[in-house]
Amino acid sequence: MLELTQIRKVFNGGLHNEFTALTGISLTIQPGLVTVLKGASGSGKTTLLSLIGCMDRPTSGRITLAGHQLPGLPEASAGGVELTGLPERFLTEVRRRTFGFIFQQFHLLKGISVQENIMLPAYPMGEAHPVLLARAQQLLETFNLTRQATAKVEWLSGGEAQRVAIARALMNEPPVIIADEPTAHLDSHLSREFMAIIARLKAEGKTAIIASHDPLVYEAAGVDRVITMRDGRVEEDRTVEP
Amino acid sequence: MGKGLQRQRHILDFSLAALLRRKGKNLSLLLVYTVVVFSLASVMFFTQALKREAAQLLSGAPEMVVQKTLAGRHELIPAAYLEKIRTIMGVASVRGRLWGYYYDPVFGANYTLLVPEAGEPEPGRVTIGQGVARARKLVLGDLLTLRGADGGQRLFEIKQLLPAESELVSADLILISAADFTTLFGQPVGSFTDLALTVRNPSELATIAAKIVAALPDTRPLSRDDMARTYEAVFDWRGGILIFILAASLLAFAIFAWEKASGLSGEERREIGILKAIGWETSDVILLKFWEGLVVSLSAFLLGIILAYLHVFFTGAPLLAPALKGWSVLYPDFRLTPFIDPAQLFTLFFLSVVPYTVATIVPAWRAATVDPAAVMRS
Numbered sequence: 001m002l003e004l005t006q007i008r009k010v011f012n013g014g015l016h017n018e019f020t021a022l023t024g025i026s027l028t029i030q031p032g033l034v035t036v037l038k039g040a041s042g043s044g045k046t047t048l049l050s051l052i053g054c055m056d057r058p059t060s061g062r063i064t065l066a067g068h069q070l071p072g073l074p075e076a077s078a079g080g081v082e083l084t085g086l087p088e089r090f091l092t093e094v095r096r097r098t099f100g101f102i103f104q105q106f107h108l109l110k111g112i113s114v115q116e117n118i119m120l121p122a123y124p125m126g127e128a129h130p131v132l133l134a135r136a137q138q139l140l141e142t143f144n145l146t147r148q149a150t151a152k153v154e155w156l157s158g159g160e161a162q163r164v165a166i167a168r169a170l171m172n173e174p175p176v177i178i179a180d181e182p183t184a185h186l187d188s189h190l191s192r193e194f195m196a197i198i199a200r201l202k203a204e205g206k207t208a209i210i211a212s213h214d215p216l217v218y219e220a221a222g223v224d225r226v227i228t229m230r231d232g233r234v235e236e237d238r239t240v241e242p
Numbered sequence: 243m244g245k246g247l248q249r250q251r252h253i254l255d256f257s258l259a260a261l262l263r264r265k266g267k268n269l270s271l272l273l274v275y276t277v278v279v280f281s282l283a284s285v286m287f288f289t290q291a292l293k294r295e296a297a298q299l300l301s302g303a304p305e306m307v308v309q310k311t312l313a314g315r316h317e318l319i320p321a322a323y324l325e326k327i328r329t330i331m332g333v334a335s336v337r338g339r340l341w342g343y344y345y346d347p348v349f350g351a352n353y354t355l356l357v358p359e360a361g362e363p364e365p366g367r368v369t370i371g372q373g374v375a376r377a378r379k380l381v382l383g384d385l386l387t388l389r390g391a392d393g394g395q396r397l398f399e400i401k402q403l404l405p406a407e408s409e410l411v412s413a414d415l416i417l418i419s420a421a422d423f424t425t426l427f428g429q430p431v432g433s434f435t436d437l438a439l440t441v442r443n444p445s446e447l448a449t450i451a452a453k454i455v456a457a458l459p460d461t462r463p464l465s466r467d468d469m470a471r472t473y474e475a476v477f478d479w480r481g482g483i484l485i486f487i488l489a490a491s492l493l494a495f496a497i498f499a500w501e502k503a504s505g506l507s508g509e510e511r512r513e514i515g516i517l518k519a520i521g522w523e524t525s526d527v528i529l530l531k532f533w534e535g536l537v538v539s540l541s542a543f544l545l546g547i548i549l550a551y552l553h554v555f556f557t558g559a560p561l562l563a564p565a566l567k568g569w570s571v572l573y574p575d576f577r578l579t580p581f582i583d584p585a586q587l588f589t590l591f592f593l594s595v596v597p598y599t600v601a602t603i604v605p606a607w608r609a610a611t612v613d614p615a616a617v618m619r620s
Contacts, residue, residue, distance in 0.1 A: 047615075050614075050615035055519065055613070055614040055615040056613060056614075056615035088524075089523070092521065092522075092523045095521055095614075096520075096521025101519060101520060103519070107512075107516045107519070109513055109516060110263075110509075111259075111260075111262075111263030112256075112259050112260075112263065116256070116259060120256070120517070120520060121520040121521045121522075122252075123249070123252035123253055123256060123522075123526070124249055124252075124253070124521065124522055124523060124526040125245075125249070126244075126245030126246060126247075126248040126249035126252070127245070127248060128248060129248070129251070129252070132252075168520065172521065
């Protein structure tokens with residue numbers, strides 16, 4: 001469970017171009033559900049996602065993670081581990097074990113194979129190569145990419161690249177998937193396919209947090225909660241009835 | 243295999259894949275880098291091997307040589323000096339030596355004429371070095387013509403050629419009999435070019451030298467160590483001059499390498515951002531760039547060293563020979579004994595591999611400390 005309390009994020013603080021991206025955000029994100037952050041460009045969705053995903057720290061407020069086993073971290077108290085106060089080293093550790101990221105542009109590394117792209121997040125973890133390989137091959141199979149395993153990512157179609165990005169996000173077996181505008185560069189068919197994969201992952205017990213202003217995403221079956229944002233604040237928080 | 247080692251292995255694997263992705267850039271860098279290491283290592287190996295060769299040859303030289311000087315210049319030493327020195331305590335033996343230089347205007351070369359201690363040729367016959375034989379196209383039994391001090395031409399039969407192994411110092415040598423030497427140069431009988439001494443106790447060389455100077459103030463004793471130092475200085479000077487010339491290319495390379503290594507392209511910056519965003523730590527990115535830098539610089543270093551070794555010890559250093567060996571126009575033709583000084587190799591390693599590796603790490607470190615959230619916003 002992720003709990004956000006009075007989150008505020010200011011960019012360029014104290015400068016003439018100071019900009020408040022988020023203010024007064026308090027949310028509780030339940031595990032095993034699909035939550036969509038909806039809102040226009042500049043509403044603060046991506047900033048909120050990067051704070052939840054430990055890529056950035058809030059200017060003020062607290063983010064607490066509970067219910068996940070985090071090796072190397074102090075024993076989680078009943079209230080969970082407060083991520084905002086963790087040193088950089090631990091924050092990276094939390095990020096790579098807890099969250100899998102899917103970016104708007106997919107951000108795959110050109111010039112290397114599909115399989116290598118999928119394995120990349122696991123390299124610094126120091127697991128044995130055969131273990132990594134087995135896990136990558138399992139993901140390739142799951143996402144119907146076995147034939148493209150040795151192909152370079154620049155040769156892939158949009159749909160294939162999207163599946164590689166999802167497989168990479170799952171490489172470290174994270175409990176939470178974070179996706180930022182994942183359907184921005186996809187046609188309707190591929191967008192629906194993406195949401196079908198998310199529904200499958202939810203069924204497997206994963207938590208998904210998606211930022212999107214695409215109706216194909218926030219109106220998709222399997223979405224449990226839609227949080228509408230505007231000007232860095234939560235405008236509406238709606239639970240979707242099954 | 244431990245987790246730490248596995249991490250190193252994965253990141254090294256990935257750095258090799260990353261290097262292959264930028265083949266053009268990295269291969270051109272490797273080529274220039276190899277050429278620089280090759281040039282420096284060639285000069286280093288060659289100078290070192292020459293010094294060693296000279297030192298080995300000098301080990302057979304007399305312990306001390308005594309010359310007579312006049313107004314600070316070397317002149318002939320009378321036989322009477324020999325007798326006087328023989329009586330000095332500690333001197334084991336004294337022998338008068340006859341040697342000099344002969345300028346051959348046809349070939350523009352200087353020959354060294356020497357009356358050997360043992361195996362003196364019979365009058366009318368000579369033994370010559372390989373360089374003289376090559377220059378004048380002489381074989382055994384041919385006649386060598388030398389012009390005497392009186393202007394008359396004298397003919398000498400080639401009795402023997404000096405072995406190629408000693409060519410570094412014997413290329414321009416002509417061994418001649420004492421009688422022919424004095425006649426050819428018109429040298430007064432009862433005088434020598436200098437005197438060669440052996441002593442009973444080598445640790446007393448300095449004391450004996452002082453006694454000689456006290457007894458014969460117009461003489462100059464030279465120990466074998468003095469001569470060895472002179473050789474060393476000459477080869478060091480030649481090597482130094484070449485290194486200085488190479489410094490220009492080294493500087494050009496440094497600028498080239500710095501620009502290539504330190505200038506991260508937009509694509510590389512983007513990749514570092516992605517790696518950070520998918521869970522790599524700053525230290526992982528630095529490790530990646532460290533391996534990349536080390537692979538390029540170590541490959542160039544090893545390649546350069548191996549090529550330099552082959553160049554110097556197997557092909558006779560055709561690129562350096564004219565500048566580094568020989569005393570005159572008669573270039574000695576010989577194969578050097580392979581010898582590598584670990585200290586020099588270590589210095590070269592530190593001057594080539596370390597700066598490049600650091601140059602690749604610093605900008606990567608700067609790029610890797612960026613906020614991974616920047617990737618989300620891009």
